[in-house]
Amino acid sequence: SLQEKEELIEEWQPEPLVPPVSKDHPSLNYNIVSGPPAHKIIVNGKECINFASFNFLGLLDNEKVKNAAQASLKKYGVGTCGPRGFYGTFDVHLELEERLAKFMRTEEAIIYSYGFATIASAIPAYSKRGDIMFVDEAACFAIQKGLQASRSNIKLFKHNDMAYLERLLKEQETEDQKNPRKARVTRRFIVVEGLYMNTGDICPLPELIKLKYKYKVRIFLEESLSFGVLGEHGRGITEHFGVNIDDIDLISANMENSLASIGGFCCGRSFVIDHQ
Amino acid sequence: IHHIVQNGGLYKKPFNEAFEETPMLVAVLTYVGYGVLTLFGYLRDFLRQWKIEKCQNATEREEQKDFVPLYQDFENFYNRNLYMRIRDSWNRPICSVPGAKVDMMERVSHDYNWTFTYTGRVIKDVINMGSYNYLGFAQNSGACQEAAAEVLSRYGAGVCSTRQEMGNLDKHEELEKLVARFLGVESAMAYGMGFATNSMNIPALVNKGCLILSDELNHASLVLGARLSGATIRVFKHNNMQSLEKLLRDAIVHGQPRTRRPWKKILILVEGIYSMEGSIVRLPEVIALKKKYKSYLYLDEAHSIGALGPSGRGVVEYFGLNPEDVDVMMGTFTKSFGAAGGYIGGKKELIDYLRIHSHSAVYATSLSPPVVQQIITSMKCIMGEDGSSIGKTCVQQLAENTRYFRRRLKEMGFIIYGNEDSPVVPLMLYMPAKIGAFGREMLKRNIGVVVVGFPATPIIESRARFCLSAAHTKEILDTALKEISEVGDLLQVKYSRHRLVPLLDRPFDETTYEETED
Numbered sequence: 001s002l003q004e005k006e007e008l009i010e011e012w013q014p015e016p017l018v019p020p021v022s023k024d025h026p027s028l029n030y031n032i033v034s035g036p037p038a039h040k041i042i043v044n045g046k047e048c049i050n051f052a053s054f055n056f057l058g059l060l061d062n063e064k065v066k067n068a069a070q071a072s073l074k075k076y077g078v079g080t081c082g083p084r085g086f087y088g089t090f091d092v093h094l095e096l097e098e099r100l101a102k103f104m105r106t107e108e109a110i111i112y113s114y115g116f117a118t119i120a121s122a123i124p125a126y127s128k129r130g131d132i133m134f135v136d137e138a139a140c141f142a143i144q145k146g147l148q149a150s151r152s153n154i155k156l157f158k159h160n161d162m163a164y165l166e167r168l169l170k171e172q173e174t175e176d177q178k179n180p181r182k183a184r185v186t187r188r189f190i191v192v193e194g195l196y197m198n199t200g201d202i203c204p205l206p207e208l209i210k211l212k213y214k215y216k217v218r219i220f221l222e223e224s225l226s227f228g229v230l231g232e233h234g235r236g237i238t239e240h241f242g243v244n245i246d247d248i249d250l251i252s253a254n255m256e257n258s259l260a261s262i263g264g265f266c267c268g269r270s271f272v273i274d275h276q
Numbered sequence: 277i278h279h280i281v282q283n284g285g286l287y288k289k290p291f292n293e294a295f296e297e298t299p300m301l302v303a304v305l306t307y308v309g310y311g312v313l314t315l316f317g318y319l320r321d322f323l324r325q326w327k328i329e330k331c332q333n334a335t336e337r338e339e340q341k342d343f344v345p346l347y348q349d350f351e352n353f354y355n356r357n358l359y360m361r362i363r364d365s366w367n368r369p370i371c372s373v374p375g376a377k378v379d380m381m382e383r384v385s386h387d388y389n390w391t392f393t394y395t396g397r398v399i400k401d402v403i404n405m406g407s408y409n410y411l412g413f414a415q416n417s418g419a420c421q422e423a424a425a426e427v428l429s430r431y432g433a434g435v436c437s438t439r440q441e442m443g444n445l446d447k448h449e450e451l452e453k454l455v456a457r458f459l460g461v462e463s464a465m466a467y468g469m470g471f472a473t474n475s476m477n478i479p480a481l482v483n484k485g486c487l488i489l490s491d492e493l494n495h496a497s498l499v500l501g502a503r504l505s506g507a508t509i510r511v512f513k514h515n516n517m518q519s520l521e522k523l524l525r526d527a528i529v530h531g532q533p534r535t536r537r538p539w540k541k542i543l544i545l546v547e548g549i550y551s552m553e554g555s556i557v558r559l560p561e562v563i564a565l566k567k568k569y570k571s572y573l574y575l576d577e578a579h580s581i582g583a584l585g586p587s588g589r590g591v592v593e594y595f596g597l598n599p600e601d602v603d604v605m606m607g608t609f610t611k612s613f614g615a616a617g618g619y620i621g622g623k624k625e626l627i628d629y630l631r632i633h634s635h636s637a638v639y640a641t642s643l644s645p646p647v648v649q650q651i652i653t654s655m656k657c658i659m660g661e662d663g664s665s666i667g668k669t670c671v672q673q674l675a676e677n678t679r680y681f682r683r684r685l686k687e688m689g690f691i692i693y694g695n696e697d698s699p700v701v702p703l704m705l706y707m708p709a710k711i712g713a714f715g716r717e718m719l720k721r722n723i724g725v726v727v728v729g730f731p732a733t734p735i736i737e738s739r740a741r742f743c744l745s746a747a748h749t750k751e752i753l754d755t756a757l758k759e760i761s762e763v764g765d766l767l768q769v770k771y772s773r774h775r776l777v778p779l780l781d782r783p784f785d786e787t788t789y790e791e792t793e794d
Contacts, residue, residue, distance in 0.1 A: 005529045009569065012528050014541040017481065017572050017603055018629035025632055030444035036431045037442055053443075054436040061432050069433050069646075070425055077373040077416040078424055078650040079614040081407040084367060086726045088407070091371040091381060113616065114469035116476075116640040126346065141639040145476075148504055187344050216343045256641045261434040262468065275347065 036061055056229055059260040100265055104235055105245055109267035110276050115254025116142045118264030119222055122252050123191070124150035125276055126220075131187045134168060134217070136160070138198040143191055143222060159199060162207045165190075169215040188217040194226030194237035202230070205241045218249040228258025292696040293515075293555055298706065298736065299771055306706045306736045313708060317357030354730070362712030363389040365727050371398060373416040374407040376747035380724065399722070403756055405742045406726040410583040410699055411670045412747030413614030413654045419662065420614070420653040424646040431645035443642040451648050455619050458655055459589065460599040463628075464621035466651075467636045468643050470578060470608030471497040473618030476635040478574070479505040481604070482543050487527055489520065489571075490545040493553060498545050498576060507543075508533070514553070517561045520544070524569045542571035548580030548591035548607075552733055552741070554694025554702050556580070559591055563601045572603040582612025583699050588658045588671040594697070615650040617643050670746040674699060677744045681753055688761050689770035693739070701742040703760075703769075710767050711738050717766065721759040 038061045041050040082088035100109040112118040123146035131152040138159045157165040176183035192203045223236045231239030254264035372379040382397045437443040455464040467473045478501030486507040492514040512519040546557045585593030605621040658667035691704040715727045729738035
């Protein structure tokens, strides 16, 4: 009745919006860095050698990079004031995409404005509810968020354990044979990283390629840390192992580590990239 | 029928919002148009399957032909047949600063928009009515740019580390204190990307067992954040306070759906200005409801910060309310400040909690130093702290431009949605063919506009959207209005059945926020 409802509304007490945090929580007070976060870094007033930033190639205070950035600042200003679809595409964006595609020797590349969002948006674009993804246990947080947003079935396999993965794939195959109609429309993906952020080791790519053709799954490779680091010219783990780059369906990387800037890119064949 | 709502006791000035209904004939013709296009789409798919017509999509690799197909055929039906025909209205590349006038790269297509080639010529001085440049800070010269250049040479272009590790520069601390002062809240925190701010912080605030009430037309970032959090989501009709109240009462009285336990907390998600409709949230009523039912309010001011309010502080100042009433004030720096990134402002406990638990602080890189400097300079300019009155003039110029532009368009007879004071002006087109035609005709006359159709809007309500800027002078607006009127006559989009009587005495309303409209 109406009066009971009013009483219930009066009595209800919500939780506080955020639980209180103690003042000595270690992550609460950040270290303040003054000056450029280059090889020698000034933290909280003390000068230290920097072993903490991901500045692998030292491009953070490279003069050539800074001069080019200054020139484009004079030409374009700081912000783009719009998404890519509505007058936010500059000729420099297009040039960067062409050069990335040529460097990685793929057909096309597409750039994003934020590294975290790159892989977290790329995965849900291809994998929807009902598709199956085989993911390494030590996958980084951005991949986990992408998987959560895509609502697909996730099967984790032990870190870098190819035998475990093969067992999971075999199980999937036996299940497929029971229900062939459904199997024909569920897509299957393996998501791995070139250099794992959580453990620091490399994934065994040639074995993954063999598994790919044997069980007909597609591979998404996340090269945030290995781009610019592995391989003879810095093209990443495909060059490191000498694998044909067309075998990988999608390579995604963020430019915040070796390239000392902000953003990310995905590259691959036009068939795959056009969809994004 | 105009739905003009006058004030309740909570509003200090009239709240004029109008969504004129679609004329019946136009709606019928639009459906017919889409029907014809769908039929043609099926016909062409049929021809492509039987190889009578060439298929120009990229195709799968030879070795992978027997894999499960990556895309369903039907998903791309809309893409292949309808979107491809008018694809040249989007993703137009530009090659100068996105100010009031912009240089566009010319591109042509010889095979009906499947591929584009750049002729190498540049179309100069196209009037830009598409970029989100509300206060005109997209400049490549002046105080903002010089400060940013200096920071760039000192700090470099990137920060190769997350916020909790070595990524917290002294510039970030300065920025956060400034943002907190600007908004009038206790403290604030800045993030690298506006979209990611929403999708990574809503999960930190709510989780399973909580309820989220979100507006029908909320942006994709809010929807994604709500989904990722795992809370129950209920949608109320756009800007409809009765619907919101009903949902609140039902939620508190009945509790969680199956267990009937009371909800842990209730969070209301609204936006300041909705970018597709141009409407402003009814903030006084939302705050009254929030206080009555003890829930929390999350306000996304992506478009309204800098653009509304007598000194540019957003929708809270526009209504004359207290910023401490809003629990979480979120906004982006991309639109009015000419930079990139997002922020969240609120009480100190909230921000402290977010510093520790937000996904963005732990895993994602922080803002880049020259961007931070641009925000600091532009915010100081708006607040008037750099000694000049550029900020105040920009805000007033934007308000005058908005009123003038909207009034003139309504006099011409177009259907314009949204609130009188919002700088986002949607002009209804409805029919699918006119979407492409409007975009191309305006470009021929050297004006760049944004057209939107399905899926960003409901299928029959496609529109052209103008974003006004303080950088637009009266001459630019007059030229644009003349061309829009010409194109409107050519395409017959002047659907409105209620014409405003044109003001004969003054050329445009000179009212500022202190006076009231007649």
